Amino acid sequence: CPCRALLARRGGALRALCGSVRGLAAGQETHFGFQTVTEAERREKIYQVFESVAKKYDLMNDSMTLGIHRVWKDILMHKMNPSPGTLLLDVAGGTGDIAFRFINYVRSVRERQLQRKLKHHQNLSWQEISESYQEDKFKSLGDSQVVVCDINKEMLKVGKQKAQHLGYSEGLSWVLGNAEELPFDDDKFDVYTIAFGIRNVTRIDLALQEAYRVLKPGGRFLCLEFSHVSNPLLSRLYDLYSFQVIPVLGEVIAGDWKSYQYLVESIRRFPPQEELKAMIEDAGFLKVDYQNLNLGIVAIHSGFKL
Numbered sequence: 001c002p003c004r005a006l007l008a009r010r011g012g013a014l015r016a017l018c019g020s021v022r023g024l025a026a027g028q029e030t031h032f033g034f035q036t037v038t039e040a041e042r043r044e045k046i047y048q049v050f051e052s053v054a055k056k057y058d059l060m061n062d063s064m065t066l067g068i069h070r071v072w073k074d075i076l077m078h079k080m081n082p083s084p085g086t087l088l089l090d091v092a093g094g095t096g097d098i099a100f101r102f103i104n105y106v107r108s109v110r111e112r113q114l115q116r117k118l119k120h121h122q123n124l125s126w127q128e129i130s131e132s133y134q135e136d137k138f139k140s141l142g143d144s145q146v147v148v149c150d151i152n153k154e155m156l157k158v159g160k161q162k163a164q165h166l167g168y169s170e171g172l173s174w175v176l177g178n179a180e181e182l183p184f185d186d187d188k189f190d191v192y193t194i195a196f197g198i199r200n201v202t203r204i205d206l207a208l209q210e211a212y213r214v215l216k217p218g219g220r221f222l223c224l225e226f227s228h229v230s231n232p233l234l235s236r237l238y239d240l241y242s243f244q245v246i247p248v249l250g251e252v253i254a255g256d257w258k259s260y261q262y263l264v265e266s267i268r269r270f271p272p273q274e275e276l277k278a279m280i281e282d283a284g285f286l287k288v289d290y291q292n293l294n295l296g297i298v299a300i301h302s303g304f305k306l
Helices: 002-025 041-067 068-080 099-120 126-137 153-166 204-214 232-244 246-254 258-268 275-280
Strands: 031-032 037-039 087-091 143-150 172-178 187-194 217-227 285-292 300-306
Touching: 031 041, 031 204, 037 204, 041 068, 041 246, 041 258, 068 217, 068 285, 068 300, 087 204, 099 153, 126 143, 126 258, 143 153, 153 172, 172 300, 187 204, 187 232, 204 217, 204 275, 217 275, 217 285, 232 246, 232 258, 246 258, 275 285, 275 300
Parallel strands: 087 143, 087 187, 143 172, 187 217
Antiparallel strands: 031 037, 217 300, 285 300
């Protein structure tokens, strides 16, 4: 219902405005891991973290999650289920993991469509089949596009290098931009994704409002993020691994204990599943739900602009 969405957006905007006033009165204090800092300090510190870890980011993701992050991202892509012609905005997607999966997925869908098309043209000559195949092959994404938007130049640099090395170029573009103030027109994208990035946004409410703004009516918001474990025993084991092992891995593999200590702390400070769901609804999204993976170690939140 458009009226309901409008009311939700206004309500969310009003809450955001009140939050801004409170933040101003308090000297715009927020958190960086377990530290209390100003919003400006947090933005600068987070930029430095990802500037520091960019070159080892993918390796550390594999080490920290034992490679399971790849499965989580695959699940996100299957949940999205993009069709040829989809326009995707992947925010905080600097190293390209979601973008490359999107391209592979759409290419696979296009290939299946082409096979079905050829089966329905059994009476065509070999030349006609060949011409039809070549014509479709040149449009392997069916006009689909993915725009990777990241605030960090180093992360984008790593992503572009990976794309070149892996042979991705068609339907892929890279944009330097802030999730809290996206450099895109209203109602532009079919899908908005943010994977393991929203907890590093200083003003999550603004990022969600921007996601709503740039999505077309009927567009979908998808967020993959570390969350809160529901099982008490697993939660204790997870804390032990996070605080005792991950920073050590960061030091050994990337020579950077502090950045990975922050990443662990940022997960603990991130809103739990129901609270994030409410924030997404406040931004105007409808049919908001979430799916816990590995008992809540991560969650995929989904919502629609209706």
